[in-house]
Amino acid sequence: MTNPTFEPADRITGLPPYLFAELDRRIAAKRAEGADVISFGVGDPDFPTPPHVVEAMHKAIDDPETHHYPSYAGLPELREAIATWMEKRFGTKLDPSTEVLPTWGSKEGVVHLPWALLGEGDIALWADPGYPPYDVGTRLAQATPVSLPLRGENGFLPDFDEITADVRERTKLMWLNYPGNPTGATCELDVFERAVEFGRANGAVIAHDAAYSEITYDSYVAPSILQAQGASEVAVELHSFSKSFNMTGWRIGWICGSAPVIEALGRLKTNLDSGVFTAIQRAAIAGLEGPTDFLDAQLAVFAKRRDIAVEGLKDAGLAAWTPKGSFYLWVPVPDGETSASFASKLLDEAAVVVAPGNGYGEHGEGYVRFSLTLADDRLEEGIERIRKIL
Numbered sequence: 001m002t003n004p005t006f007e008p009a010d011r012i013t014g015l016p017p018y019l020f021a022e023l024d025r026r027i028a029a030k031r032a033e034g035a036d037v038i039s040f041g042v043g044d045p046d047f048p049t050p051p052h053v054v055e056a057m058h059k060a061i062d063d064p065e066t067h068h069y070p071s072y073a074g075l076p077e078l079r080e081a082i083a084t085w086m087e088k089r090f091g092t093k094l095d096p097s098t099e100v101l102p103t104w105g106s107k108e109g110v111v112h113l114p115w116a117l118l119g120e121g122d123i124a125l126w127a128d129p130g131y132p133p134y135d136v137g138t139r140l141a142q143a144t145p146v147s148l149p150l151r152g153e154n155g156f157l158p159d160f161d162e163i164t165a166d167v168r169e170r171t172k173l174m175w176l177n178y179p180g181n182p183t184g185a186t187c188e189l190d191v192f193e194r195a196v197e198f199g200r201a202n203g204a205v206i207a208h209d210a211a212y213s214e215i216t217y218d219s220y221v222a223p224s225i226l227q228a229q230g231a232s233e234v235a236v237e238l239h240s241f242s243k244s245f246n247m248t249g250w251r252i253g254w255i256c257g258s259a260p261v262i263e264a265l266g267r268l269k270t271n272l273d274s275g276v277f278t279a280i281q282r283a284a285i286a287g288l289e290g291p292t293d294f295l296d297a298q299l300a301v302f303a304k305r306r307d308i309a310v311e312g313l314k315d316a317g318l319a320a321w322t323p324k325g326s327f328y329l330w331v332p333v334p335d336g337e338t339s340a341s342f343a344s345k346l347l348d349e350a351a352v353v354v355a356p357g358n359g360y361g362e363h364g365e366g367y368v369r370f371s372l373t374l375a376d377d378r379l380e381e382g383i384e385r386i387r388k389i390l
């Protein structure tokens, strides 16, 4: 008998290395030495899911009706509730039956959208630095990811004029994300208007990841790309319950906008998954229709942490700046350091974990990301430690 050696597929071995793996190993080693490690690494709200959502889940799970296969396209009541929420929030009118589709969290939508839209040779432009699944989802679909650089001097907004003619020609999809992870940058509607124009002129779908649309400060209100003129033809927007409702573990979000795009993704998903657990969909409705005061209280906490951290980091000599959205600080590393060397230094000398910026794309090099999703006293101590070593 031969013993054939297992080899994963090329699409797996060809994936970019997990950039945080080495850092994870070093954090574990540091903890094993007995160090009290403070992590600004993960972006997961440190607040529980609001009680009205949890209660709706309890009720829903007791109803045996929810124990069967869900509808592929999502509960009509959920799609209605999403369309109503979008209209209340952004003034956009959506047809719940053709322009709204629930997803298993927005990451699932992000990774599967290229499968529905792209083939070999097609390009997906992605705003770099950005959420790694824009790049990885494109690679998995055997298409070509191309960076659309976001630079500090432009407020981390894309420059569409920089896209060369041969890239334009092959671009079928563009990823944007405001308020942005990892930069915390925000934009006004004009950026979406120019993106939609680009899409219409070049036959490309513009996908806006709006995961942080509700995580904003200082009376800034984030726009939707669907408010842009002509957006319904070429644009889709991905929303998530993860950050706005502290539901990262529940795995539910939605995509809405251009009906043919939604139809294509829906056709793929019919063949892939069997919809989101009905009880979770019912809980999501309770979230969309319920009170939002929990979020206001939480945003005040994030804003306070943001201000303390920015102040402390500036004191430490770092060029920290104050974002109006997301719960991240995107901080340039000191001269002579790289993202990785500075993240290592903070871990080695202060037992503080930050995410090295190069993990978010080549244009993330030279930065580190601080997530504000840790308790106030830990945050303050972490910043204090950094001040001491710098």
Ligand SMILES: *Cc1c(COP(=O)(O)O)cnc(C)c1O
Residues within 6 Å of the ligand: 043, 104, 105, 106, 107, 108, 131, 177, 180, 181, 209, 211, 239, 240, 241, 242, 243, 248, 252, 253
């Ligand atoms: C957290 C995050 C999401 C949310 O993903 P879910 O799959 O809905 O949990 C999407 N996009 C970005 C940029 C994020 O940071």
